[in-house]
Amino acid sequence: MDLTSGDDDIAMRDGDVIASTEPHNLFSQSLANLSPKSNFDDAFLTDTQPGEEKRSEPVLKGEGLKREASVFEYTLTKDKPAPRPAKFAPLPYASSQTGLVYDVRMRFHVEPEQSEDDIHPEDPRRIHAIFESFADAGLAWKQGSLEPSNDFYMGRIDTRVVLKQEVCLVHTEEHWNWVQNLVRIPDDELAEHQQHPGHRMDSVYLSRQTPFCAALSAGGAIEACRAVMLGKVKNVFAVIRPPGHHAEREDAKGFCFFDNVSIATKVCQREFGEQCRKVLILDWDVHHGNGIQQANYDDPNVLYISLHVHERGRFYPELSYRDRRPPYGDHVHCGEGAGLGKNVNVPWSRKGMGDADYIYAFQQVVMPIAHEFKPDLVIIAAGFDAAEGDMLGGCKVTPAGYAHMTHMLMSLAEGRLAVCLEGGYNLDSIARSATAVARTMMGEPPERLVNTNPTLSAVNDVKTVLRQQSRFWSSLYPKDMSAKLAGPLHGVRMHEVVRRWQAETLWEEYEMIPLAVLHQPLSQPFKNQVLATPNYTSARPLVVILHDPPEVIASPDPVTGKIELHNTWLTDIVKTYVDWAVKQGFAVIDVNLLKHVTDMDDGQQHEPNDATDFRTKEATLLLSYLWDNYVELSDSSHVFLMGTNTGHGAIINFIKANEDRAKDRITSAISFVEDVPLQSCKSATNDMLASWYYTKSLVFVANDHNFWHSDISKKPKKRFGRASQSDVDSITDMLMAHKKTVQDLILQRTADWSDDAGNEEEDGDAMDTSNFEELSGTPKLKLPPVGNFAPSPRGSAAPSSGLAPGSAAPARLSRHSSPTKTPPVGNFAPPKQGASRSPFR
Numbered sequence: 001m002d003l004t005s006g007d008d009d010i011a012m013r014d015g016d017v018i019a020s021t022e023p024h025n026l027f028s029q030s031l032a033n034l035s036p037k038s039n040f041d042d043a044f045l046t047d048t049q050p051g052e053e054k055r056s057e058p059v060l061k062g063e064g065l066k067r068e069a070s071v072f073e074y075t076l077t078k079d080k081p082a083p084r085p086a087k088f089a090p091l092p093y094a095s096s097q098t099g100l101v102y103d104v105r106m107r108f109h110v111e112p113e114q115s116e117d118d119i120h121p122e123d124p125r126r127i128h129a130i131f132e133s134f135a136d137a138g139l140a141w142k143q144g145s146l147e148p149s150n151d152f153y154m155g156r157i158d159t160r161v162v163l164k165q166e167v168c169l170v171h172t173e174e175h176w177n178w179v180q181n182l183v184r185i186p187d188d189e190l191a192e193h194q195q196h197p198g199h200r201m202d203s204v205y206l207s208r209q210t211p212f213c214a215a216l217s218a219g220g221a222i223e224a225c226r227a228v229m230l231g232k233v234k235n236v237f238a239v240i241r242p243p244g245h246h247a248e249r250e251d252a253k254g255f256c257f258f259d260n261v262s263i264a265t266k267v268c269q270r271e272f273g274e275q276c277r278k279v280l281i282l283d284w285d286v287h288h289g290n291g292i293q294q295a296n297y298d299d300p301n302v303l304y305i306s307l308h309v310h311e312r313g314r315f316y317p318e319l320s321y322r323d324r325r326p327p328y329g330d331h332v333h334c335g336e337g338a339g340l341g342k343n344v345n346v347p348w349s350r351k352g353m354g355d356a357d358y359i360y361a362f363q364q365v366v367m368p369i370a371h372e373f374k375p376d377l378v379i380i381a382a383g384f385d386a387a388e389g390d391m392l393g394g395c396k397v398t399p400a401g402y403a404h405m406t407h408m409l410m411s412l413a414e415g416r417l418a419v420c421l422e423g424g425y426n427l428d429s430i431a432r433s434a435t436a437v438a439r440t441m442m443g444e445p446p447e448r449l450v451n452t453n454p455t456l457s458a459v460n461d462v463k464t465v466l467r468q469q470s471r472f473w474s475s476l477y478p479k480d481m482s483a484k485l486a487g488p489l490h491g492v493r494m495h496e497v498v499r500r501w502q503a504e505t506l507w508e509e510y511e512m513i514p515l516a517v518l519h520q521p522l523s524q525p526f527k528n529q530v531l532a533t534p535n536y537t538s539a540r541p542l543v544v545i546l547h548d549p550p551e552v553i554a555s556p557d558p559v560t561g562k563i564e565l566h567n568t569w570l571t572d573i574v575k576t577y578v579d580w581a582v583k584q585g586f587a588v589i590d591v592n593l594l595k596h597v598t599d600m601d602d603g604q605q606h607e608p609n610d611a612t613d614f615r616t617k618e619a620t621l622l623l624s625y626l627w628d629n630y631v632e633l634s635d636s637s638h639v640f641l642m643g644t645n646t647g648h649g650a651i652i653n654f655i656k657a658n659e660d661r662a663k664d665r666i667t668s669a670i671s672f673v674e675d676v677p678l679q680s681c682k683s684a685t686n687d688m689l690a691s692w693y694y695t696k697s698l699v700f701v702a703n704d705h706n707f708w709h710s711d712i713s714k715k716p717k718k719r720f721g722r723a724s725q726s727d728v729d730s731i732t733d734m735l736m737a738h739k740k741t742v743q744d745l746i747l748q749r750t751a752d753w754s755d756d757a758g759n760e761e762e763d764g765d766a767m768d769t770s771n772f773e774e775l776s777g778t779p780k781l782k783l784p785p786v787g788n789f790a791p792s793p794r795g796s797a798a799p800s801s802g803l804a805p806g807s808a809a810p811a812r813l814s815r816h817s818s819p820t821k822t823p824p825v826g827n828f829a830p831p832k833q834g835a836s837r838s839p840f841r
């Protein structure tokens with residue numbers, strides 16, 4: 001049977017609304033001998049026997065009938081006019097059909113060597129499953145049906161093979177030739193065949209029918225879009241395969257050969273001119289459509305918007321490019337040249353996205369941009385692999401979710417919408433999803449959404465895109481400020497301002513001074529972040545607090561995105577611990593663990609927090625440095641290490657790496673754990689370490705921390721320390737809730753010291769800084785000590801003034817010489833040049 005000639009074609013032609021436009025049949029020769037699978041025809045049989053009644057007429061019964069009658073009577077009372085007759089012919093859009101492109105011959109592209117246990121996900125049955133589902137739902141007519149075909153069904157549109165000149169609008173001639181040549185390669189060589197010598201085919205199987213199927217698929221996409229542009233149908237669903245959005249200019253890739261959607265776009269732009277100048281391609285396939293992005297990257301008239309799992313560059317197709325280009329589907333790839341701003345990637349940083357996440361992205365980013373773009377035609381690159389149940393996507397979009405996205409897109413371009421199938425590998429999921437999309441296109445309202453709360457991860461991803469795209473789209477707010485900040489404004493990051501303020505306050509109140517951290521790579525990130533009371537070297541309890549930065553809560557201006565200082569609050573609960581410890585006469589070293597370390601060449605962009613692992617590693621290095629250079633050299637009677645989040649990780653890492661030294665000096669290790677893993681303190685060589693840690697530790701773990709949902713928590717081991725589940729969740733709340741417990745523990749463990757300490761004079765080791773006046777030249781000002789960066793005590797002789805080793809700088813104004821204590825902050829009389837500078841600059 002010649003499958004490509006008119007009447008014998010098993011592709012159904014009944015219900016056609018457009019005659020085939022197939023201009024040439026390039027493949028009839030090569031396919032003349034091809035026989036279809038014999039069970040194709042079985043698929044079209046139905047269970048219903050001829051003559052059997054399929055549906056009974058609806059009958060009104062009981063109350064329903066009465067209500068119907070009374071309504072009727074009411075509307076026809078004599079006082080009111082009878083309903084007016086229709087003045088117009090049926091509305092053209094509402095009454096016109098939704099088109100359907102489907103041709104069973106696209107099933108011929110199959111793996112040459114098939115096995116039943118290992119079915120390739122790009123399974124030829126995909127398109128058949130969708131068509132059958134359309135037919136079962138009563139959306140499409142199929143051969144053998146008892147109902148006659150009529151205008152309520154989707155109108156069938158013939159597909160055709162694509163032309164070389166059409167393909168070459170997107171691909172190179174070499175690519176076209178390579179695909180055509182596949183018909184000549186023997187089956188046993190196809191598995192090893194390569195498009196580019198030295199590069200294995202990337203997720204592509206080849207068969208001798210591939211050229212024909214790929215040509216039908218691209219031709220189908222073209223005819224679908226043409227039918228919409230010609231007004232033959234109001235919108236159209238092209239059930240085509242092989243898919244296209246991964247195919248690049250000269251690369252078949254990711255099950256794709258020709259970039260169907262981009263080819264159709266460019267054909268329509270040429271054929272319809274101004275009528276189809278601007279095309280929106282919305283790609284909701286779970287993978288990034290690298291091919292579509294590449295084909296339209298510099299085209300100002302093609303807006304490509306892709307929502308896809310990205311996993312920060314670890315998800316397909318990233319990392320698999322032949323040219324080894326870095327991740328390409330991230331939010332910063334926005335187009336180039338005239339096309340800058342016409343490429344919108346919404347990259348999910350994790351799998352598992354559902355309806356609410358997609359709807360959120362549509363409402364926040366996709367639809368505002370799409371309306372502003374004002375497309376003449378909308379094409380959906382409709383992969384259904386983000387659907388619930390898909391094995392490759394790992395997401396959970398439901399049919400209702402797809403229906404709502406379709407519904408929103410139907411509001412664009414006066415309804416001119418073409419849906420072209422891309423990926424989607426669970427036959428059941430794609431059939432259900434595609435059917436929900438088709439119903440919506442035909443006019444049925446989408447079903448209700450069950451899940452309407454986006455995940456925090458998705459909100460973060462969408463806001464990141466919004467910030468990026470706000471440069472190009474006037475309807476998006478708030479605007480990205482980075483260009484202004486890096487330019488004339490010279491922005492200073494608030495974490496620097498706040499730490500400076502903290503340092504100055506702690507200097508004012510407790511004469512706390514910055515400790516030098518002279519160690520690469522720590523010195524830059526921890527400049528000004530380590531502050532100590534002047535008595536930290538003496539024989540008294542020393543509390544080392546490694547904490548997260550204080551929290552800032554702000555209510556930004558909804559339009560400008562600006563944060564006004566009067567609508568911003570700083571909460572610094574750690575400070576209350578410092579206050580208390582100083583009052584007890586303890587020494588304190590306060591370490592601020594920044595959430596992001598600014599580069600030297602700061603571009604003033606929005607920066608995410610540094611990764612927890614990285615922050616913990618930095619904190620561990622810093623703690624080891626402080627221990628070696630300050631703690632170990634001090635005479636402190638008891639050392640308390642207290643850490644929040646990454647500070648907790650640093651304490652455990654430090655103890656594990658320095659068992660003996662730690663056990664020697666540490667009185668207690670106190671941790672607050674909110675959003676980092678709970679670390680265990682276990683040594684490979686010393687069984688006793690876990691027991692030791694247990695007796696020395698106090699660990700507060702957030703109420704909803706994963707640890708409490710794990711099996712380990714049911715039988716906690718000593719190596720996790722004395723861990724208790726807090727009633728609250730945030731670090732701030734935990735620090736508030738457990739302050740008394742911590743204080744009691746510290747007092748109890750320092751009972752011996754407080755007895756010894758008796759009435760000891762607190763200022764016993766006050767520093768002699770009498771020469772400060774000459775240095776500063778501003779005797780009325782009480783300034784913080786000079787030189788943040790006094791040398792660390794190790795390897796340096798104690799200063800001749802007799803200062804305790806390590807105290808950072810000798811320049812403290814003596815109390816006697818400072819009659820008025822003026823705060824060091826602000827604009828009042830800055831020190832003259834060459835004079836003492838605040839250490840906090």
Ligand SMILES: [Zn+2]
Nearest residue numbers: 285287383423
């Ligand atoms: Zn896909």
